[in-house]
């Protein structure tokens with residue numbers, strides 16, 4: 238079945254083979270006569286499926302046993318609270334880098350639980366850029382430093398890992414699984430599921446187990462990483478169907494050649510799209526070349542009056558969800574793992590045709 242290309246920032250397109258497999262298994266999962274979502278989370282089948290999803294994720298990201306891999310509920314936004322609740326119990330302030338809107342949301346939530354400092358902010362002048370490490374000052378008493386490696390709305394991304402003494406926490410919601418990462422360079426990685434992982438509503442937390450014991454007394458059990466770890470991510474009834482789908486996505490990534498293959502493809506897609514934007518006076522991108530996101534590509538038209546026409550024509554051409562976030566306007570193409578190179582080529586062809594007609 239041929240479907241339009243969906244450039245949504247999230248919930249985002251999922252790989253078509255995954256959706257087809259899920260559809261074929263919807264009424265009768267592996268001969269059980271039940272849909273996966275109708276089965277007890279304590280059944281051996283569901284437990285084994287979730288364990289295999291975790292094992293596959295561990296293989297993809299080469300995660301050692303020093304780290305727990307947790308499936309938790311409430312999306313990435315719940316982790317904005319879970320981070321200080323799990324790491325702030327021994328005192329100290331909280332340090333945040335501010336590279337965009339999601340960083341600011343994380344910091345605002347952190348400020349509910351303690352003193353939350355902004356250690357750096359991306360420049361607001363265009364092109365926007367991330368300050369180099371020599372410009373950062375992390376407070377000596379920081380219980381953690383929180384960064385957002387990829388800002389989904391702003392399209393700005395770290396292509397390096399800050400080196401700090403404090404535990405390094407990264408919200409990788411919109412970049413996880415887009416390429417190999419050195420998990421050991423971080424202490425906590427979390428990611429909402431709805432981009433490169435699966436359906437919206439849950440999150441993955443990869444946490445260095447050594448950090449247990451720093452939990453604030455007020456931390457709800459549902460937010461405690463240690464509690465989730467001890468319960469095998471089943472402290473309460475987890476979103477089993479979403480975890481099953483995530484397992485299919487991980488297996489699909491593995492079949493495609495793993496994260497090295499994802500990286501190669503994602504880099505090529507991003508280069509194609511930024512190349513088209515930079516090669517035209519009609520389109521623009523506000524981010525410094527070195528800090529541009531591979532996953533979320535915001536762009537503006539020379540004449541904002543044309544935005545609505547662009548979106549309507551793109552929609553009619555089968556190029557969906559290109560509207561920029563409501564807070565920034567313009568356009569944004571999110572080109573996560575499930576978006577093939579053909580989709581990006583079709584978008585570029587459309588952009589060039591639109592420019593020829595309206596530029």
Ligand SMILES: Cc1ncc(COP(=O)(O)O)c(C=O)c1O
Nearest residue numbers: 247312313314339389410411429
């Ligand atoms: C970087 C980042 N962090 C956090 C979130 C919030 O995720 P959720 O809606 O799953 O809570 C998003 C959602 O798009 C995001 O892009």
